[in-house]
Each structure stands twice: as C-alpha cells, then as structure tokens.
Amino acid sequence: MVNGDGSLKVFSFAQIKKITKNFSEKLGEGGFGCDFKGTMPVSTMVAVKRLKGFVQGDKQFRAEVQTIGMIQHTNLVRLLGFCAGEDRRLLVYEYMIADFGMAKLLGRDYSRVLTTMRGTIGYLAPEWISGVPITQKADVYSYGMMLLEIISGRRNSEKIKEGKFTYFPTYAAVKLNEGNGMCLLDNGLGGNADAEQLARACRVSCWCIQDAADHRPMMGQVVRMLEGVMDVEVPPVPRSLQKYVGMEDSNCSDWTASEVSC
Structure with missing residues (x-):
C-alpha cells in the first residue's frame, strides 16, 4: 500500500x-x-x-x-x-x-469558525459541539485524548449497553490526581516504563483535555513539557468528567445522537 x-x-x-x-x-x-x-x-x-x-x-x-x-x-x-x-x-x-x-x-481560519461539528464521542473538544469559536486549542484537546490512548493502549470509550459507556479519561484523571499514574500504563508493557516520564505524559494529556480552551496548553508548551524542559503541575479533573467520578459506567446521555456520530 x-x-x-x-x-x-x-x-x-x-x-x-x-x-x-x-x-x-x-x-x-x-x-x-x-x-x-x-x-x-x-x-x-x-x-x-x-x-x-x-x-x-x-x-x-x-x-x-x-x-x-x-x-x-x-x-x-x-x-x-x-x-x-x-x-x-x-x-x-x-x-x-x-x-x-x-x-x-x-x-x-480558527479565529472565526463557528460550527455545529459532529464527530466521535470523546475525541472532539466541547467547543465543536457547543458552537463557540474554534481555536487551535481544539486540536490540543484531540491530541490529549490520543495521548491517553497511546499511554494506556485502550480506546477512551467503549459502549457496553444501550446508552451506557465506560469512559477511560475519567478514570485516568482521577488516578492521576491520586498519584497513581502507573496503573494507566498499557498492560502489554508489563510495567516496563519510567514512572516519572509516565506521570509527566499523563499530566500533559489531562491538561490537554480541560474543558475550557484557555486552560489547555499550546502545542509548543506540550512539546516542552514532554521533553522535560517545562514543569507540569497535576491538572484538575475536567468539570465535564467530575460528574462521572465514582461511577462504574459513564452515562453519555448528554452527547445525544443528534450531536455526535459514533
């Protein structure tokens, strides 16, 4: 090919x-x-x-x-x-x-785009759906979700029954705040990873998926953080994920079929 x-x-x-x-x-x-x-x-x-x-x-x-x-x-x-x-x-x-x-x-032209964007749940930034102006931070959000998948080796959401999903980013954000980033590592790696680098990558990914675009880093900052030349504080659990904390499954009823196409 x-x-x-x-x-x-x-x-x-x-x-x-x-x-x-x-x-x-x-x-x-x-x-x-x-x-x-x-x-x-x-x-x-x-x-x-x-x-x-x-x-x-x-x-x-x-x-x-x-x-x-x-x-x-x-x-x-x-x-x-x-x-x-x-x-x-x-x-x-x-x-x-x-x-x-x-x-x-x-x-x-990111500064002027207004849209009723559709896309796969969990990968597109909230502003694509809410209709607010789109900036380069929308791709930062998608990058954060993809980085979580690279770290964990699993999809960020899996449908288990009608209207019910398991939503990995919620679990990841909570575990990161608990200081337990190692449990997010891809099982296929058998724990073979540098704990400090893993924690750094997890923190970066969770900063990237913050609800508010101005709370997400620019991609230049993402690179510097991943390279270790810029400090990365523990990010808060995004507000959109907080309501799922403590729930075994994530009910995605807020993301209706009319808003997203899975």
Whole structure:
C-alpha cells in the first residue's frame, strides 16, 4: 500500500472510484467530509475520506499529507495514500475513521469558525459541539485524548449497553490526581516504563483535555513539557468528567445522537 521508500501511495480518482465501488458504501460523515468503505485489489479493507472545505493548492496539500503519513504508531490510524487533482481531495486510511488533525490540513481560519461539528464521542473538544469559536486549542484537546490512548493502549470509550459507556479519561484523571499514574500504563508493557516520564505524559494529556480552551496548553508548551524542559503541575479533573467520578459506567446521555456520530 505504501511505496517502498515509505512515501504515501498516490491514487487517481478512477482508482478511488474502483476501490470504493463508486462510493457506494458510506461509513459516516463528519465535519471534514464523508467516509466510504473501500477494498484494495489484494482484499485489504480501507476507509476513504472525501474532504470538503479545503483551501490549499495541490502542492501544499501533497506536502502536508506526506508529513501526516510519516506519523506511525500502533495505536494511531495510519494514512496510506491520497488523491489530489482538480477540485478533489481524498485520503485513504486503514479501515478506521479519523478526523484528528484535519483542522490543520484544511487550513481553517480558527479565529472565526463557528460550527455545529459532529464527530466521535470523546475525541472532539466541547467547543465543536457547543458552537463557540474554534481555536487551535481544539486540536490540543484531540491530541490529549490520543495521548491517553497511546499511554494506556485502550480506546477512551467503549459502549457496553444501550446508552451506557465506560469512559477511560475519567478514570485516568482521577488516578492521576491520586498519584497513581502507573496503573494507566498499557498492560502489554508489563510495567516496563519510567514512572516519572509516565506521570509527566499523563499530566500533559489531562491538561490537554480541560474543558475550557484557555486552560489547555499550546502545542509548543506540550512539546516542552514532554521533553522535560517545562514543569507540569497535576491538572484538575475536567468539570465535564467530575460528574462521572465514582461511577462504574459513564452515562453519555448528554452527547445525544443528534450531536455526535459514533
């Protein structure tokens, strides 16, 4: 799928149409475009995101997707290729839907965007749904959620029955405040981690998911904190998570089907 030199595969629009059977099986629709199920010639399942609202020229778009394609981690969805031509921009992912990072790719004017954004519960900042102005801090929130998943090796929410979810960020924020960050580590690592670095990463992730955008750090600060050149205090449990403290399951009735698409 990815070229031998590690670069992303470039698809023609005709190839994309063939892979998706002319966009016949829609997986969902988010604020950045529609997602379609696709099958490669070797029977590999993929998800194709047809972007909307992009503003870059072809050269800039290609440069940015190549940068995104360099990001690889077992807990992150991998970008496999793209299609760019005329007025079309499409991304080919491993078979999983992801909107994280699309704000930069689409070149939104963050200072003026007001939206009724839809997205997967737990990954989008509260302001996407509440309709307040969107800033770069919205991607900081998504980064914090993804960082929690990288640390723990588990999804941030899992549906267990109708209307009921287990919500890992609540557990993580509480345990971090109790000084028990080690229990958040991916079980597959067998406890093999530096406790201080783990605590630092957990603190950073919980600062990133604060409810108020102005309480979240800028990404430059996130980098300095993770590198250990900037102190990281223990963050408070976000207000939106406090009501779930002490509950075995998190009732997500506040995030109705009309507000999010899971």
